[in-house]
Amino acid sequence: xxxxxxxxxxxxxxxxxxxxFKLFIDKYxxxxxxxxxxxxxxxxxxxxxxxxxxxxxxxxxxYLVSLKKKNKIKKILVTGCLVxxxxxxxxxxxxxxxxxVSLKLSEYVSDLDxxxxxxxxxxxxxxFLKVCDGCNKYCSYCIIPYLRGSLKSNTIENLVAExxxxxxxxxxxxxxxxxxxxxxGMDIKDDKNFNLAKEKPIVTLINEISKIDGIExxxxxxxxxxxxxxxxxxxxxxxxxxxxxxxxxxxxxxxKILKLMxxxxxxxxxxxxxxxxxxNIPNICIRTTLxxxxxxxxxxxxEELADFxxxxxxxxxxxxxxxxxxxxxxxxxxxxxxxNVKNIRRKKILDIQKDIVKDLNHxxxxxxxxSIVEGKMPNKKDEYLVRPYFNARDIDDKVIVKSKELLLSxxxxxxxxxxxxxxxxxxxxx
Numbered sequence: 553x554x555x556x557x558x559x560x561x562x563x564x565x566x567x568x569x570x571x572x573f574k575l576f577i578d579k580y581x582x583x584x585x586x587x588x589x590x591x592x593x594x595x596x597x598x599x600x601x602x603x604x605x606x607x608x609x610x611x612x613x614x615y616l617v618s619l620k621k622k623n624k625i626k627k628i629l630v631t632g633c634l635v636x637x638x639x640x641x642x643x644x645x646x647x648x649x650x651x652x653v654s655l656k657l658s659e660y661v662s663d664l665d666x667x668x669x670x671x672x673x674x675x676x677x678x679x680f681l682k683v684c685d686g687c688n689k690y691c692s693y694c695i696i697p698y699l700r701g702s703l704k705s706n707t708i709e710n711l712v713a714e715x716x717x718x719x720x721x722x723x724x725x726x727x728x729x730x731x732x733x734x735x736x737g738m739d740i741k742d743d744k745n746f747n748l749a750k751e752k753p754i755v756t757l758i759n760e761i762s763k764i765d766g767i768e769x770x771x772x773x774x775x776x777x778x779x780x781x782x783x784x785x786x787x788x789x790x791x792x793x794x795x796x797x798x799x800x801x802x803x804x805x806x807x808k809i810l811k812l813m814x815x816x817x818x819x820x821x822x823x824x825x826x827x828x829x830x831x832n833i834p835n836i837c838i839r840t841t842l843x844x845x846x847x848x849x850x851x852x853x854x855e856e857l858a859d860f861x862x863x864x865x866x867x868x869x870x871x872x873x874x875x876x877x878x879x880x881x882x883x884x885x886x887x888x889x890x891x892n893v894k895n896i897r898r899k900k901i902l903d904i905q906k907d908i909v910k911d912l913n914h915x916x917x918x919x920x921x922x923s924i925v926e927g928k929m930p931n932k933k934d935e936y937l938v939r940p941y942f943n944a945r946d947i948d949d950k951v952i953v954k955s956k957e958l959l960l961s962x963x964x965x966x967x968x969x970x971x972x973x974x975x976x977x978x979x980x981x982x
Contacts, residue, residue: 555582556591560609561599563729563773563946565632567682569597570670572631577671588616589624598632600699602875609634610647617650627652636699640879668714677924677962678945679723683711683757684730684737689776691803692814692881693843693874696731703732703739708757712764719766724962725924726761727771727945728754734772734779751783762793768964769924771944773799777825778816789833795941796833799868800825801841805860806853809846812885819860826864837942839868842901845894846874847885854897861904867912868948869905871898906974913972920982923967925959926950938967938979951977 555576559569572595576582588594594616598609609632619625628651635654638644648654670679686701687694715726730736737746737753745760746753758770770793775784777800788794804810805819817825829836842861844854861869873894876883921940929935929952936959937950953959953967959981967979 553580553582553593554585554591555580556585556588556594557597558588558594558612559597560612561597561601561605561633563680563727564682564685564731565597565599567670567680567729568632568664569595571664571667572597573671574669575667578669589619591625593627593629594619594625595629595631598630598634600633600637601696602872602877604875606634606637610644613647613651620650630654633699637695637879640698643878666710668710668717670714670718676722678725678727679718680727680729681711681715681718681761682706682729683733683754684735687731688735688739689732689816690814690881692812692885693803693846693877695877695879698879700731703735705737705739705753707740708743708745708760711757712760715761715764715767719764722766722962724766724964725769725771725945726767727773728758729773731774732776732779733774734776734784751787752779752781755783755787758787758794759791762791768793769941770794771797773944775800776816777802777822780825780829785829785832788836796836797839797941797944798829798836799839799841799944803841803843804846804849804853805857806849809849809853809857812848812882813843813846814881819856823860823864837867839870839944839948840866841870841872843872843874844897844901845889845891847882847889848887849874849889849897858901858904861901862908865908865912866905867909867942868944869901869908870947871901871905873898910972910974913975913977916969916977917972918969920966920968921979923951923965923979925961925963925965927961938965940967949975949977951979953979953981955981 557569557573559565585591596612599605600609613630616628620628630651684703684705686704687697688703690697734752734754741748746756762770775798788796802822803813803815807818923938923940926937926939929937934954934956936953936955938953939950943950951967966982968982969977969979971978
């Protein structure tokens with residue numbers, strides 16, 4: 553039997569798919585193929601976080617159904633967040649009528665967190681470790697708590713075991729993910745491993761993981777600003793394996809909008825936090841995510857956000873336009889913003905950030921950075937893509953280097969930055 557696995561959406565979905573992938577291989581001894589039209593069974597892990605993600609999932613299901621009707625595939629299994637949303641709303645019943653099975657992850661295995669074996673993706677030296685699922689924050693624009701449930705943390709024992717297997721399989725870079733990473737363990741705070749008076753459970757976990765031979769880089773993603781305390785700062789500052797890189801989705805800088813979003817920090821608190829991080833960890837790379845066009849966002853509110861971006865000068869920045877989701881608390885808010893206005897505001901923030909990145913990259917010229925090799929540039933002789941600590945996989949840019957000697961993917965090299973052009977950097981091996 554030939555099986556094809558397709559994963560849409562976030563890194564958490566990637567981890568789930570890799571675990572289901574391994575279970576399928578073990579149970580059915582299936583042969584893995586890359587193209588759905590070459591498969592007997594296609595397993596699709598969907599996303600439904602925002603409108604565009606839902607549409608991508610819907611389009612993919614329709615495509616697979618068309619293949620099945622042409623007898624090019626025998627069976628379609630669909631899982632993930634779109635299935636969860638359908639169970640809440642019933643709005644995709646017609647879509648799923650030609651699907652063989654639409655299932656929640658929890659219905660496929662009793663507890664996916666306990667599954668330690670995974671089929672790692674193409675970047676075999678880099679992987680994601682999902683430490684928790686669900687969320688207790690209930691930001692008004694977000695439907696994750698309704699799709700994934702409340703915060704549910706995996707145990708230290710399971711996560712250490714999983715990391716050991718990843719390291720044994722060649723993983724060197726571990727990207728820590730979860731909807732609310734720094735809240736990890738707060739739902740199991742009676743665990744004997746945790747000392748809440750001393751440090752957050754996530755700090756305890758990462759200090760344990762960092763002891764594992766083979767893991768050389770640990771990166772923190774999806775860290776809510778209100779959860780960053782001194783123990784987290786000390787972890788980044790003092791643990792040599794934890795990269796001075798942190799992803800902090802602040803979403804906005806206007807206090808009225810932040811309150812409407814049901815966020816737990818103010819503009820002043822975010823600014824104070826960023827200053828504290830930079831004072832304690834001078835080389836830290838800070839990534840953030842913003843939402844423009846939230847209901848009630850006036851031109852003045854937006855300009856305050858734009859000015860904040862200019863002032864703070866984030867190292868990395870992503871911008872979403874507000875997506876109106878039926879399950880979210882913000883769905884019925886008045887003063888919805890026109891889609892064209894949202895897109896204009898998004899472009900303005902990205903233009904501001906482009907100028908900031910141009911300056912920041914120029915400042916890197918002449919400095920040497922330990923970097924991980926991702927692989928050769930497609931169709932380019934002796935050119936490779938590498939990533940210093942300030943570039944996360946899949947979401948950040950890479951550095952181009954030339955080398956007549958073979959550079960193995962997953963190896964580490966010292967790279968001097970020799971040239972910057974906008975978002976692009978070039979370097980040479982030292």
